[in-house]
Amino acid sequence: AAKAAGRNTVTLFEEELRDAAQRRLRVTTELRDAIGAGELVVHYQPLLHLRTRTVTGVEALVRWQHPERGLLPPSEFVPVAEASGLVDELTRWVLATVARDAAGWDAMGLPLTAAVNISATHMGSGTLVSDVNSVLASSGLRPERLVLELTETSVAEDPERAAEQFAELRVSGIEVSIDDFGSGFSCLGQIVSMPAGILKIDKSLVQGIAGVGHKQASQSAAAVETVVSLARACGMRSVAEGVETPEQLATVAALGCTYAQGFVIARPMPAEDLPRWLGSRSRRRAALTG
Ligand code: C2E
Ligand code: MG
Ligand code: MG
Ligand code: MG
Numbered sequence: 623a624a625k626a627a628g629r630n631t632v633t634l635f636e637e638e639l640r641d642a643a644q645r646r647l648r649v650t651t652e653l654r655d656a657i658g659a660g661e662l663v664v665h666y667q668p669l670l671h672l673r674t675r676t677v678t679g680v681e682a683l684v685r686w687q688h689p690e691r692g693l694l695p696p697s698e699f700v701p702v703a704e705a706s707g708l709v710d711e712l713t714r715w716v717l718a719t720v721a722r723d724a725a726g727w728d729a730m731g732l733p734l735t736a737a738v739n740i741s742a743t744h745m746g747s748g749t750l751v752s753d754v755n756s757v758l759a760s761s762g763l764r765p766e767r768l769v770l771e772l773t774e775t776s777v778a779e780d781p782e783r784a785a786e787q788f789a790e791l792r793v794s795g796i797e798v799s800i801d802d803f804g805s806g807f808s809c810l811g812q813i814v815s816m817p818a819g820i821l822k823i824d825k826s827l828v829q830g831i832a833g834v835g836h837k838q839a840s841q842s843a844a845a846v847e848t849v850v851s852l853a854r855a856c857g858m859r860s861v862a863e864g865v866e867t868p869e870q871l872a873t874v875a876a877l878g879c880t881y882a883q884g885f886v887i888a889r890p891m892p893a894e895d896l897p898r899w900l901g902s903r904s905r906r907r908a909a910l911t912g
Contacts, residue, residue: 650706653686653699657708657715661687664719665890666736668899669861670882672875675907677900679735679769681883682720683890684712700741709741714753720768721761723893730897737769737799742776745783751790758794765795769820773801777816778808788817799861804849814856821853823879825864832869847877854878 656662666680686694703709720736727734744750758765770791777784777800788798799820800813804827823846830842846862853860862874865884874882888899 646702646705649699649702650708653703653708656686656688657711661689662712662715663687663892664716664723665892666723666896667883667890668888668896669737670887672879672882677734677903678881679737680896681737681771682716682739684716704741704743707743710744710747710749710753713738713740713744714757717754717757718761721757721763724763724767725761726893727897732897732900733767735767735769735797737771739771739801742772742779745772745776745787746780751787751794754791754796755794766797769797769799771799771801771822773806774803774808774813775806777813778806781812781816785816792817792819802863804845814852819858820861821849821858822861822863823849825884828862828864828870828874828884829866831873832867843873843877846874846879850878
């Protein structure tokens with residue numbers, strides 16, 4: 623019986639592998655069509671500059687408006703795009719969309735910076751810098767308005783290559799940001815020596831601030847404080863990610879973070895909702911301050 627069960631387990635495992643491979647293939651094919659068919663959308667999440675309490679920028683977050691499955695988060699398709707080599711095309715599409723949306727906000731007198739997430743595979747493919755520059759050239763978007771985000775983990779995969787490309791991007795006037803800092807186990811020395819201007823503190827650290835136990839909360843606050851002073855010592859600005867409660871917001875502000883981003887400020891929203899959201903925010907603030 624044990625042997626039979628063992629064999630069944632193996633068969634089940636093989637079936638699962640095959641199903642997963644088939645699913646990946648199907649998603650890859652669908653995704654390739656989706657980019658052309660205009661099924662991808664970009665939502666934007668505001669970044670709050672804590673000292674002035676003004677929204678100075680947004681992060682672009684891609685979604686897939688799937689005809690049957692609804693609005694899919696990036697976790698459902700970005701890994702597939704990375705594995706299949708489609709992610710460079712996806713990113714070029716995101717960059718072009720962001721450039722167009724930013725031009726729209728400009729026309730309304732809202733000069734926001736926009737951050738775009740870049741995959742490690744794109745950095746590895748060697749076309750990142752030229753892809754970004756060609757979008758800037760064809761859209762007229764000023765490089766100062768663009769921020770590129772690369773995760774700590776993807777930087778750690780090939781730090782020399784990352785450093786080279788970051789330097790090239792910054793020469794073009796494009797800011798680089800290290801995303802999800804504190805979520806991996808990368809070499810601290812390598813990360814802080816990167817030519818990047820912004821350090822984004824991972825939400826796991828930020829959310830620990832209002833954690834369950836008092837001890838965990840104070841340890842998380844100490845970790846955030848350390849990252850903030852590390853960033854400052856390296857001449858970098860810092861962003862607290864995933865800020866969900868007023869308490870977390872007050873703490874990251876008190877700890878000296880440059881910016882905060884999270885649901886307590888706003889959830890990611892479609893480009894066309896942003897001007898209205900900004901307008902109602904400034905009216906609320908005006909009412910508060912008299
Ligand atoms: P990320 O770059 O770290 O983006 C922040 C994620 O945290 C977003 O998830 C955002 O919706 C979520 N978030 C923001 N505030 C809060 C909060 O207060 N609480 C919680 N629990 N979550 C919050 P999203 O949009 O699902 O994106 C997940 C990841 O997918 C991103 O993490 C990024 O790594 C990747 N991604 C998103 N858009 C793109 C893209 O255009 N290209 C690539 N290559 N990756 C992307
Ligand atoms: Mg990001
Ligand atoms: Mg992040
Ligand atoms: Mg992430």
